[in-house]
Amino acid sequence: MAKLVLSMNGSVLGNYFLEKERFSFGRKPTCDIQINDQGVSKEHAVILTVGNDQILEDLGSTNGTLVNGEKVQRHILQNGDVIEVGRYKLRFVNAKAMPDMDFDKTLMIPAFDRTKLKQEGAVKDEADTQSITTAAANARNVKTIFPLGAVRGIGGENTGREIDLSRSITALGKPDNSAIITRRPVGYFITHVVGKKHPIVNGKAIGDDPYPLDNLDQIEVGVDKLQFYLK
Amino acid sequence: MKLKNALTIASATDAGLVRNFNEDSVSTNEELGLVVLADGMGGYKAGDVASGMATMIIGNELKEHLGKGLDKSNGVDLETELLRTAITRANQAIYHAAHNKTQFQGMGTTVVATLFRDNVVTIAHAGDSRLYRLRGEKFDQLTVDHSLLQEQVQLGLISAEDARVSHNRNLVTRALGVTQTIAVDVRQERAQVGDIYLLCSDGLNDMVDDADIELAMRSIKENIPLLVRQLVMMANDNGGHDNISVAAIKVEKPFPLRSGFFARWFGAYV
Numbered sequence: 001m002a003k004l005v006l007s008m009n010g011s012v013l014g015n016y017f018l019e020k021e022r023f024s025f026g027r028k029p030t031c032d033i034q035i036n037d038q039g040v041s042k043e044h045a046v047i048l049t050v051g052n053d054q055i056l057e058d059l060g061s062t063n064g065t066l067v068n069g070e071k072v073q074r075h076i077l078q079n080g081d082v083i084e085v086g087r088y089k090l091r092f093v094n095a096k097a098m099p100d101m102d103f104d105k106t107l108m109i110p111a112f113d114r115t116k117l118k119q120e121g122a123v124k125d126e127a128d129t130q131s132i133t134t135a136a137a138n139a140r141n142v143k144t145i146f147p148l149g150a151v152r153g154i155g156g157e158n159t160g161r162e163i164d165l166s167r168s169i170t171a172l173g174k175p176d177n178s179a180i181i182t183r184r185p186v187g188y189f190i191t192h193v194v195g196k197k198h199p200i201v202n203g204k205a206i207g208d209d210p211y212p213l214d215n216l217d218q219i220e221v222g223v224d225k226l227q228f229y230l231k
Numbered sequence: 232m233k234l235k236n237a238l239t240i241a242s243a244t245d246a247g248l249v250r251n252f253n254e255d256s257v258s259t260n261e262e263l264g265l266v267v268l269a270d271g272m273g274g275y276k277a278g279d280v281a282s283g284m285a286t287m288i289i290g291n292e293l294k295e296h297l298g299k300g301l302d303k304s305n306g307v308d309l310e311t312e313l314l315r316t317a318i319t320r321a322n323q324a325i326y327h328a329a330h331n332k333t334q335f336q337g338m339g340t341t342v343v344a345t346l347f348r349d350n351v352v353t354i355a356h357a358g359d360s361r362l363y364r365l366r367g368e369k370f371d372q373l374t375v376d377h378s379l380l381q382e383q384v385q386l387g388l389i390s391a392e393d394a395r396v397s398h399n400r401n402l403v404t405r406a407l408g409v410t411q412t413i414a415v416d417v418r419q420e421r422a423q424v425g426d427i428y429l430l431c432s433d434g435l436n437d438m439v440d441d442a443d444i445e446l447a448m449r450s451i452k453e454n455i456p457l458l459v460r461q462l463v464m465m466a467n468d469n470g471g472h473d474n475i476s477v478a479a480i481k482v483e484k485p486f487p488l489r490s491g492f493f494a495r496w497f498g499a500y501v
Contacts (some may be wrong), residue, residue, distance in 0.1 A: 050396070050399065051402045052399050052401075053383070053397050076389060129409040131391075132380065132384050133378075133440060134376075134436055167443075168447075178453065180451060191461075
């Protein structure tokens with residue numbers, strides 16, 4: 001269960017469990033946490049619980065709502081976030097809401113009640129359908145610890161040209177005879193994609209499997225000759 | 232024109248680096264132009280039973296009906312109807328198994344399916360397994376996840392950018408086997424030569440950015456088996472937190488149902 005720890009000047013004033021779908025705080029006595037502070041608006045902000053998310057929303061307060069020192073309008077709370085309203089601090093505690101979230105087995109839950117949320121004024125009119133990228137923020141592509149690699153042309157049309165291998169995949173060659181260099185956590189690899197001739201590394205043709213590249217390896221893809229190097 | 236010669240199909244599935252079991256299932260049928268991918272869940276290791284039932288039942292249903300040589304004249308949206316019916320049957324079968332056998336209790340599965348027929352691709356899905364398409368310069372997601380996360384964005388509760396820090400990515404709002412009836416989204420698109428379609432479970436798109444999925448599809452257009460292997464590898468390189476399944480279909484040639492004189496006499500795809 002997610003909770004808020006209310007404090008001022010370092011002394012804890014209370015713990016509040018977010019048991020309700022809509023949890024409000026402000027100066028008004030009807031708020032779930034009443035905060036008597038002139039810097040706090042009557043209905044200052046609200047926390048909506050949707051599935052595993054707690055979403056903090058400022059309700060147009062005069063002095064604003066800060067999370068970890070930054071002003072927010074809407075924010076998905078993460079474990080350990082510190083919300084500031086007026087002179088008060090609210091620490092958000094929810095072991096489940098870690099940034100490197102668990103990939104718990106997919107659960108089936110019913111779609112939530114749009115009408116109810118609309119009545120509560122919690123949601124805007126439906127936006128157009130949009131694709132969302134769900135790739136976890138912590139699933140950083142290729143957590144590389146080795147230096148950036150690059151290739152320079154040393155023969156063929158691309159002589160003298162240099163290409164940084166900063167993306168996860170870099171394509172080489174022509175549509176009918178090509179290879180890719182992939183950037184992986186353990187290093188760079190070259191893989192044959194298509195064409196009768198497999199790429200040649202230091203004079204030897206590679207097989208079908210990704211082939212690890214070493215600094216200053218010489219690569220041939222079709223008529224192009226390249227040198228791989230680490231920057 | 233044989234459908235087999237018009238399409239290149241490849242698939243790969245992997246448990247990932249964290250889980251001991253693979254509860255995803257993928258099945259491809261080149262003769263029918265059918266690819267089905269399912270991501271099972273729940274029950275005590277029963278997720279793979281649910282996803283396996285889904286791919287098998289949908290495949291069998293379509294084989295049975297399309298094998299009869301039905302063609303366009305049987306109805307305007309024959310494929311839509313067939314796919315919807317097949318998925319409905321799979322849902323009922325999984326639902327019954329889940330409710331009659333204690334070891335299958337609580338199991339369910341997502342599904343995404345594509346049926347290539349007469350230059351048209353029919354797309355059906357329920358849950359958060361996805362279909363992407365690369366067409367020339369355009370990269371699109373053709374399915375909309377049935378997930379709480381998607382709903383949150385749709386309702387304006389959170390922005391599409393915030394989806395990355397949400398804790399709801401694992402919550403699907405539709406799955407086969409959970410309720411007696413299932414709402415299936417079905418759409419049809421005209422297929423074009425050069426199109427690449429990519430079906431995947433969330434083990435791919437939760438670990439690999441859409442931009443990198445697109446980059447892989449662009450870079451490895453000419454080798455579809457390598458493309459699916461590469462994507463699985465990228466998901467594992469980024470952590471491999473979940474089972475990863477990927478299937479790709481490249482349209483090499485047009486595939487009209489009736490292409491010539493003989494086709495008219497001898498039925499579909501001779």
